[in-house]
Amino acid sequence: MRGKVYTLSVPSVKYYKEADFFGLASGRDTDKFKATGLTPEMGEHIDAPYVGEFPMILECKVVHHHELGLHTHFVGEIVDVKVDDEVLDDSGRPDVAKVQPFVFSPDAREYHLIGSRLGTAFKDGRGIMEKKEG
Numbered sequence: 001m002r003g004k005v006y007t008l009s010v011p012s013v014k015y016y017k018e019a020d021f022f023g024l025a026s027g028r029d030t031d032k033f034k035a036t037g038l039t040p041e042m043g044e045h046i047d048a049p050y051v052g053e054f055p056m057i058l059e060c061k062v063v064h065h066h067e068l069g070l071h072t073h074f075v076g077e078i079v080d081v082k083v084d085d086e087v088l089d090d091s092g093r094p095d096v097a098k099v100q101p102f103v104f105s106p107d108a109r110e111y112h113l114i115g116s117r118l119g120t121a122f123k124d125g126r127g128i129m130e131k132k133e134g
């Protein structure tokens with residue numbers, strides 16, 4: 001992190017091994033871009049690189065940080081979002097099914113795919129709310 005700014009580069013499943021490598025190696029002694037063949041692109045609004053091949057990028061400025069003991073918790077302001085055109089839905093929003101991000105399960109030390117569409121947020125639980133009030 002340079003000058004209290006950072007980028008979040010969201011990898012799609014096809015880059016999960018590169019993402020794992022990014023977490024295994026240290027930038028102190030390894031050029032992670034060179035090792036993976038991925039492309040460093042400089043942020044438009046901040047002085048920090050992001051991964052050119054990844055479909056979704058957030059450019060962020062640190063607004064707070066909290067020392068938690070073992071870890072430091074950073075709170076960032078998102079100053080720009082970049083999403084590849086091919087992963088947008090018909091209304092221009094990022095489509096999770098096209099971005100194809102994945103999740104990390106820390107205890108199992110596994111990466112998992114995100115499944116298919118389950119339902120509609122802020123709507124599918126309303127039936128329970130109405131039963132409670134009625």
Ligand SMILES: Cc1cc2nc3c(=O)[nH]c(=O)nc-3n(C[C@H](O)[C@H](O)[C@H](O)COP(=O)(O)O)c2cc1C
Pocket residue numbers: 020022023024025026027028071104
């Ligand atoms: C799957 C995975 C999860 C990780 N989670 C964290 C984490 O939550 N916090 C952390 O400080 N390091 C975590 N690490 C370790 C860092 O990614 C590792 O120290 C990092 O590669 C150091 O790179 P740097 O020296 O270039 O910053 C994780 C590594 C992997 C492979």
